[in-house]
Amino acid sequence: MTNAHDMNHARPARPTVDRRTAAAWLAAGLLAGCAGGPPVVPATPPRPSRMSDEQAQDATVLALGLVGTAYRYGGNTPEGGFDCSGLIMYVYRAAGLATPRTVREMSLWGQPVHPSFVRTGDLAIFGSRGDASHAGILVGQGRFVHAPSTGGTVSLARLAEGYWSSRLIGYRRPL
Known part of the structure; x- marks a missing residue:
């Protein structure tokens, strides 16, 4: 012992x-x-935006109406197809707002929005290591409309899906 x-x-x-x-x-x-993580956004309400609640709702309805439209790299019309930034540019233009053309520019455009203050019509920005490579338009209930990839169509996806949730960088809204 x-x-x-x-x-x-x-x-x-x-x-x-x-x-x-x-x-x-x-x-x-x-x-x-x-x-490697998303930028820290203060949990304060965003500043007033040029995009009114009515414009945000119009953008949401139009984005949902484009689900099923063909994907095309560089595309920015329903007839020619859309890439992700072309889709956003088209929808926002119809709502009366001009946007930058590329996802990288969109990721710096407007203002960041804390997740507790997002609304329909805001942008969801995706990427890795802080580099934006994809974007979509929030349409409510944790969903977004986007033009995902070559050979695909504009579609509706959930932010909580593993692929998208792991690549979410943040949210943007026009100033």
Whole structure:
């Protein structure tokens, strides 16, 4: 039978780390964790927007009406097909607002909106490592309309779907 004294000697010694080394590792870990995530948006109501509630509703109805339209890279009309930014540009133009042409520009356009303040007609921006590569128009109930890919059509998707939820960068609204 072993006694408590023998058991203490049988355990391996805990490694020691000086405080400066621990602080450096902690800081590096925090910075690395922040670098890949979406930007932090304050949980405050967005500023008033040029897009009225009526325009946002019109954009939503039009976007839903375009579901099934062919995808075409660089496309920006129902007859010629849409890519994701062309779809947004077309819908917003019909609602009386001009948008940038590319997703990258759209990801910086307008104002960021905290998730608790999103409304129909706002943009959902997707990408990886903070680089925007796709966008859609929010239509309510956690859904968005977008032009997903070559060979596809404008479709309705859920923000909570694994693919989209893991790539959501944030939300934008016109100023």
